[in-house]
Amino acid sequence: MINDSVLDTIGRTPVVRLNRIRVDNGSEILLKLESRNPAGSVKDRTALSMVLEAERDGRLKPGGTIIESSSGNTGKGLALIGAARGYRVILVTDPKAPASMVEYVSAFGAELEIVKEPDETGYQRPRLNRVHELLAATPGAFWPNQYDNPANPKIHAEQTAYEILDDVGQFDALVAAVGTGGHISGLAETLKKKLPDMVTVGVDAKGSRAFGFPYETWLMRGLGIAWKPENLQTELVDRVHLVADHEGIAASRLLARREGLLVGESAGAAVFGALHHAHDNPGSRIVAVAPDDGGNYLGESYDDEWLRAHGLGDAVAALATTELLVAAAKDPAWPSMTLEQVSRLVTSG
Template identity: 35%
Template sequence: MKYAENILETIGNTPLVKLNVLTKELPCLVLSKYETFNPGNSVKDRMALQMIEDAEADGRLKPGGTIIEGTSGNTGMGLALAAIVKGYKCIFVMADKQSKEKIDILRAVGAEVVVCPTNVEPTDARSYYSVSKRLGEETPNSWYVNQYDNPSNTKAHFLSTGPEIWEQTEGKVTHFVVGVGTGGTISGVGKYLKMKAKEAGTTVKIWGIDTYGSVFKKYHETGVFDENEIYPYITEGIGEDILPKNVNFDVIDGFTKVTDKDAAIYTQRLAKEEGMFLGNSAGAAVKGLLQLKEHFTKDDVVVVLFHDHGSRYVGKMFNNDWMRDRGFIEEEVKTAADLINNHHDKPLITVQTEELVSHAIERMKGNKISQIPVRDMNGFVGSVDETDLLHHFISDKKNAHIPIKEIMGKPYPIVKKSTKIDVISKLISKENDAVLVDLENGNYHIITKYDIISAL
């Protein structure tokens, strides 16, 4: 009988799958190294097992110990699977930008998960780098993995992923393209492929996919670590605001950057046009591949590595409401009806003329809004916004108990559903923060500056 002794023996030997639709404009053969076939559904299973086995071998990880790591989710999954088989506990630290699915999956396999804020400096005590390191120091009989600087990360891909690609392409691979995060995959695979190509008298180019908000591309090109390059981004699994020791810039021939929007759109397109249900970094990799078109010829064999599975992004890149909220779905907006399309079912929040200022303040706080139309028995007669309320409240706190009618401004203009967006934008000014849309049958909705900016 042929079977694996445990789930860890199924790691590796993932297939190469040809891309047919999204890459048809490219002159070359494009093959994807499809890492979701690993048991944890990601490429990170390879290095997770390697790092654990190396730590066991040199005594850093002892029987019954606790594995501690900062992870975007996939490394945690690989570590958790190995920990289950080998009898270890796991504590994983994640940034709050990671998908809920990733956090839930890690908890489902028995790991403790600590969530930290994304928008802090790496050296901040609250960052997931700092918290994971601190937990490693404070937890008895624990091992802090540190995948960013752990050489076993790169080693795993030099020993497995690289050789598989070389053998599967019969040594014909000419380019390797992959998203760069910890750097282990690109450095390990790149080092192996370049070594084999040199032996064979050929060449292989190694290209990294970076994201805006990350430091890799500029550092590779200039040697400058530019902190002005660092800002929050949505794309998961690639890019960094630090320089991990596993990123071997000497192995990498170049980087191309991909926007959050393009990465998300191409993640959806992979599923809908190639039947490949993959994670966010796969979308970035395909868009980056297309941006590198000028570097490929008809005789080239390009291998692009896809890191993880789409099931971890169902609430994000595969959720059209999430995509729409971030402006990633391009919808033609022409009229008032289009502007309120995403929230027309929500009730219009109003305040009556005789209600108190405190009532309006509570309504704004409770609904997280900045403007409220004012009504009386005859219809809309005024408006209030947060600036006016704040001014009156700070000038005299007793104003919280006066009727809205005493401080309200002019009523918002009312337009029909068919009113063009350029007409609406002209109605909104410093003196007028919103416009009401007549939905007919006595129903109205509000359009604010935010709605118009979101539609642009």
């Protein structure tokens, strides 16, 4: 097959069965590998959807400028798309952005604005403030606004969900990480119509405020947020599983060593959540989404020295075998909860 553009290669990512990291009760975990997109993540779909929508309604003109806040995959996707379609791309990020991300987007010609002063919840809000300053100074610039842009969940409702249905058919549960809320909401919107009994499990970082819990810091990338994103349709989420840093990171490391799958930390969190769901639902067929590639994290969560420096060395080492990880998923730090249970906990403080 000859594609007219690299952007035509976005989508149609494979689904892989986990063979060695599993619960031995007749359950099955299937992992959709979004790292097979050209810029390495599920955000390629999101970025292209937002850009195409803006082109159609005139918010983004030929040769225009795209300005977005990102410390990772959305920035990579936008940098690739900008190069392929002739747009100037300005990415607002912070000193914690991985060097691999900075080098990647720079290779495509994207410009970087570094926000150096965090607020009480980190860098996300200060980065957005800088985006607004740049928009005011750049007439005609387009802000994708990945947290609130309906083109984000739309692409997953119209494309990604149908890929899963084509490849998998019937299954019992969807497990997906919560970041912008885009892929979990879009997938659940379509899949629940086609599979009414399917359970949606939202995996989030312990400390994220997406579902209203008190804010705390966390280390995993690719999930967690300091506020509730507009794209997150909580009514489509049946259960919420808060995953601790050591649980998600240990799972991602084992996916590389036991399954040959080099994936990011949010994929590890999703698999850990899937294992927990499998323990409670023998014989179930579970689809989990692996949002990105693990190459972004080789100098961080895949590095033993980095783990020790961040106080995670012992906790991750304690889950360093398949047997230990699977056992930990049966009794995790924070078991999954229904939305009603989440509401009661949030209300009670």
